[in-house]
Amino acid sequence: xxxxxxxxxxxxxxxxxxxxxxxxxxxxxxxxxxxxxxxxxxxxxxxxxxxxxxxxxxxxxxxxxxxxxxxxxxxxxxxxxxxxxxxxxxxxxxxxxxxxxxxxxxxxxxxxxxxxxxxxxxxxxxxxxxxxxxxxxxxxxxxxxxxxxxxxxxxxxxxxxxxxxxxxxxx
Ligand code: AMP
Numbered sequence: 001x002x003x004x005x006x007x008x009x010x011x012x013x014x015x016x017x018x019x020x021x022x023x024x025x026x027x028x029x030x031x032x033x034x035x036x037x038x039x040x041x042x043x044x045x046x047x048x049x050x051x052x053x054x055x056x057x058x059x060x061x062x063x064x065x066x067x068x069x070x071x072x073x074x075x076x077x078x079x080x081x082x083x084x085x086x087x088x089x090x091x092x093x094x095x096x097x098x099x100x101x102x103x104x105x106x107x108x109x110x111x112x113x114x115x116x117x118x119x120x121x122x123x124x125x126x127x128x129x130x131x132x133x134x135x136x137x138x139x140x141x142x143x144x145x146x147x148x149x150x151x152x153x154x155x156x157x158x159x160x161x162x163x164x165x166x167x168x169x170x171x
Contacts, residue, residue: 064118111139125156
């Protein structure tokens with residue numbers, strides 16, 4: 001696990017001063033690490049009857065799609081506004097400064113389906129909190145929110161349902 005942590009690159013002052021950005025492209029670009037990361041994450045959900053994995057634009061797609069393939073589940077995209085062609089359910093949520101909006105197709109999840117949500121990094125939890133709302137609004141049964149990495153000092157999991165958060169690597 002330490003090897004996987006070590007391969008993630010820290011970039012200081014990105015996207016703005018004072019933020020240390022966890023650059024996961026270094027892990028994704030290393031064949032062995034990427035495979036190991038997906039194997040370790042998917043192992044947790046094998047046999048759990050996950051119907052669909054929701055990926056959050058854009059880095060969540062890279063993890064969500066690979067997990068879905070491993071689990072024999074469908075892939076659902078949560079995208080930035082204006083990208084999805086069919087009717088959408090929109091959710092606007094607070095960021096540190098200002099707000100952001102995400103969209104999901106209204107028919108992407110059927111009531112009662114078992115849903116896993118995937119993203120790369122859990123920071124403040126605002127993004128994942130919005131995605132959880134979207135999934136629940138469509139009637140999905142949230143199995144878990146999973147992240148490749150969690151920035152524990154930001155306490156993002158407090159914004160998410162109790163006991164439904166998993167992160168592979170903790171910083
Ligand atoms: P959050 O604050 O949890 O809503 O984070 C929003 C999104 O921004 C997540 O999907 C992360 O991919 C990304 N993010 C936030 N902070 C960082 C960080 N320090 N390093 C890398 N990604 C981050």
